[in-house]
Amino acid sequence: xxxxxxxxxxxxxxxxxxxxxxxxxxxxxxxxxxxxxxxxxxxxxxxxxxxxxxxxxxxxxxxxxxxxxxxxxxxxxxxxxxxxxxxxxxxxxxxxxxxxxxxxxxxxxxxxx
Amino acid sequence: xxxxxxxxxxxxxxxxxxxxxxxxxxxxxxxxxxxxxxxxxxxxxxxxxxxxxxxxxxxxxxxxxxxxxxxxxxxxxxxxxxxxxxxxxxxxxxxxxxxxxxxxxxxxxxxxx
Numbered sequence: 001x002x003x004x005x006x007x008x009x010x011x012x013x014x015x016x017x018x019x020x021x022x023x024x025x026x027x028x029x030x031x032x033x034x035x036x037x038x039x040x041x042x043x044x045x046x047x048x049x050x051x052x053x054x055x056x057x058x059x060x061x062x063x064x065x066x067x068x069x070x071x072x073x074x075x076x077x078x079x080x081x082x083x084x085x086x087x088x089x090x091x092x093x094x095x096x097x098x099x100x101x102x103x104x105x106x107x108x109x110x111x112x113x
Numbered sequence: 114x115x116x117x118x119x120x121x122x123x124x125x126x127x128x129x130x131x132x133x134x135x136x137x138x139x140x141x142x143x144x145x146x147x148x149x150x151x152x153x154x155x156x157x158x159x160x161x162x163x164x165x166x167x168x169x170x171x172x173x174x175x176x177x178x179x180x181x182x183x184x185x186x187x188x189x190x191x192x193x194x195x196x197x198x199x200x201x202x203x204x205x206x207x208x209x210x211x212x213x214x215x216x217x218x219x220x221x222x223x224x225x226x
Contacts, residue, residue: 033214042200042218043156050212058213090155100144100204102214104155 002027006091006105013081014113021076021108023091031094032074033058033102034066036087043090049074081112117217119201124223129191133220135184135201139210142203147175147186150198150219159186159199188222196224 004025013019025032033048035058045058049068063085065077074093078085091105117137125131135145144163148156162168162177162184174187188195198219205213 031212035216040218043202043216045214048212048214056212059215099158099161100146101158101161102146102148102156104157106155 002103004091004093004103004105006089006108008108009106010109012111012113015082016080019078019081019110021078021089021091021110023074023076023105024072025074025093025103026072027093027095027103028071029093029095029103030071031096032068033092033094034064034074034076035090035092036060036085037090037107038087046076046089081110083112086110086112117201117203117215119199119217119220121218122221122223124225125191126225127191127193131188131191131222133186133188133199133201133222135186135217137182137184137201137203137217139182139203139205139207141207142205142210144204145175145177145184146202146204146214147173147184148200148202148216150200152197156200191224193224193226196222198222 007022030051034046035043037043044060046064047066049055055066089108092102094102119135144161147159150156160175167176172189177184198221200219201217
């Protein structure tokens with residue numbers, strides 16, 4: 001089954017404790033993204049990657065890092081989380097050969113205390 | 114930038130038609146997307162317009178006018194399960210926006226019996 005998976009689905013952590021949210025897709029898509037979703041602000045792109053070893057900043061990259069060492073995985077790293085990073089995070093992969101349709105993971109709800 | 118505006122909420126009766134408007138300000142984009150997002154779930158792809166005009170897919174249709182900076186999503190024969198947030202998005206192709214997806218804040222559609 002074609003899918004995007006994210007782990008963990010829920011995470012409560014404390015300020016400053018490094019964390020990684022994993023994202024994996026099995027559709028061989030070259031383009032992958034991370035978004036955060038906050039009430040009233042919609043989905044905002046954090047980082048995206050057009051291919052292996054190629055990453056670029058989205059609209060809200062501050063406080064986040066990503067890596068793309070292999071096509072299927074695109075982890076999101078918060079080196080020193082802060083309470084303003086409490087949000088719902090979505091990973092997505094895109095098929096440029098099919099209308100640039102984005103396939104989203106199930107989401108990770110992160111709370112930073 | 115690519116400011117994307119859509120109404121915050123719309124209410125309609127089961128069986129009726131609702132039109133969700135999306136206006137944007139951008140100097141260039143590859144295509145305009147509509148996604149549906151039920152509460153607590155990931156967004157799912159509904160439609161993609163590249164050229165001006167109407168694209169019909171069953172009960173859902175999407176329209177684009179590049180010259181007017183305007184799109185709409187038309188939902189016909191509303192069903193209770195159509196209660197969801199509808200997100201308008203563009204994929205940028207300008208120097209500032211190349212490779213980025215940008216979303217509006219979403220329109221919450223409430224279908225009443």
